[in-house]
Amino acid sequence: MPDNTVDTAAVPEIDPGLVTVGSPVEGGCVFTDLAGKAAAPTGAAQPLDDGFVSLGELSTNGFTQSTEVNTTEHQGWHGTTLLTDITDQKEKVKLELVEVDRLAVAQLRYGVGNVRPSADDPSTFEAIDVKGVPSHTVPLVIDELESNGWLRRTVYPKVKIDSVDDVPHQKGNLMVYGVSLTAIAAADGSTHHIYHAKPKGADAEPGTPEAGGEDATE
Numbered sequence: 001m002p003d004n005t006v007d008t009a010a011v012p013e014i015d016p017g018l019v020t021v022g023s024p025v026e027g028g029c030v031f032t033d034l035a036g037k038a039a040a041p042t043g044a045a046q047p048l049d050d051g052f053v054s055l056g057e058l059s060t061n062g063f064t065q066s067t068e069v070n071t072t073e074h075q076g077w078h079g080t081t082l083l084t085d086i087t088d089q090k091e092k093v094k095l096e097l098v099e100v101d102r103l104a105v106a107q108l109r110y111g112v113g114n115v116r117p118s119a120d121d122p123s124t125f126e127a128i129d130v131k132g133v134p135s136h137t138v139p140l141v142i143d144e145l146e147s148n149g150w151l152r153r154t155v156y157p158k159v160k161i162d163s164v165d166d167v168p169h170q171k172g173n174l175m176v177y178g179v180s181l182t183a184i185a186a187a188d189g190s191t192h193h194i195y196h197a198k199p200k201g202a203d204a205e206p207g208t209p210e211a212g213g214e215d216a217t218e
Contacts (some may be wrong), residue, residue, distance in 0.1 A: 020146040022062050028054035030063075030095065032142040033106065034112050040139050044197035045106040052141065055108065056099030059176055061197065063142055063153075064094040069156040091183040093156065096165075100175045102127070109164070109177045111136060133161050137184055155193040158184035 031052040038051030070088040071083045097105045101124045106115045111134030118126045140156040164179030183191035 012042075015045045016183070018097075019147050020150075020152075022149060023145050023147070024062070025143045025145045025151070028056070030055040030058060030097075031045065032104065032138045034107050034138060036136075038139070040118060040155050040157045041141060042155075042193075042195070044151040044195035044210070045199065048141065050069065052139075053104045054102075055095075055097055055105055056102045057097075059096035059098050059174070061096050066092045068092065089183065090163070092180055093142075093154075093183070093192075094178070096178045097177040097179065100167075104175060108134075109161075109179060110134060116184055132147055133164060134149075137161070140181065149199065151195075151197050151199060154192060155195065155196075156181070156183050156192040157186060160184060174184055 017176050030178055031048060031054055033049070033051040035051055038049035038212050041048055043131060068088075068090040069086055074083040074085070074086045076082045078101065097109070100103050103117055103123055106125050110128050114129045114131055114134070115125050116127045116129075118124045131211065137158045137160045140159050142154045144152040144154075146152050159181035161179050162182045163180045165176070165180075166177060167177065169175065185191050
């Protein structure tokens with residue numbers, strides 16, 4: 001087992017440099033591998049395998065992670081709760097994809113086999129055969145740039161769409177594919193990984209640990 005303990009004696013009790021807002025990196029920030037063959041990255045600064053494709057821009061809502069927990073309460077004869085067990089737990093991620101004409105977005109939403117690529121432009125599609133919510137599982141990688149300049153990467157090795165939002169077609173409103181995905185747990189029980197790294201060549205912010213470009217797993 002790795003030793004994950006560190007000497008925190010030099011870390012300030014309060015450090016504003018460790019506060020961040022959600023913000024995408026420049027360029028593409030959400031990626032998937034629709035063929036499911038690429039190896040998932042294991043670091044925040046690691047280049048993605050060639051199999052990953054961009055899902056383009058998200059809405060201003062970014063993405064939202066949630067945890068659904070179901071419990072069973074065991075009560076005594078007097079009606080008081082004596083014990084609470086967690087019986088089921090799901091990790092989910094919600095995205096609102098705004099580049100609805102992007103081929104990869106259409107294939108994620110409707111299934112690869114149901115989307116015919118355009119012969120004139122490989123970035124978009126010619127036709128979609130709508131057959132409900134696809135059953136495929138795919139990896140998902142989301143890259144963020146923290147307020148202190150560090151990279152934050154969230155990696156879901158396997159997710160599956162469990163619900164989709166209504167698609168607005170109103171005048172003046174963006175068409176958006178809102179999708180909720182459930183993470184599929186690995187053999188060790190993990191559902192996703194969060195990696196954290198300082199970009200190479202960047203100066204450390206006051207109070208932040210020195211990473212020297214190496215990745216740290218959260």
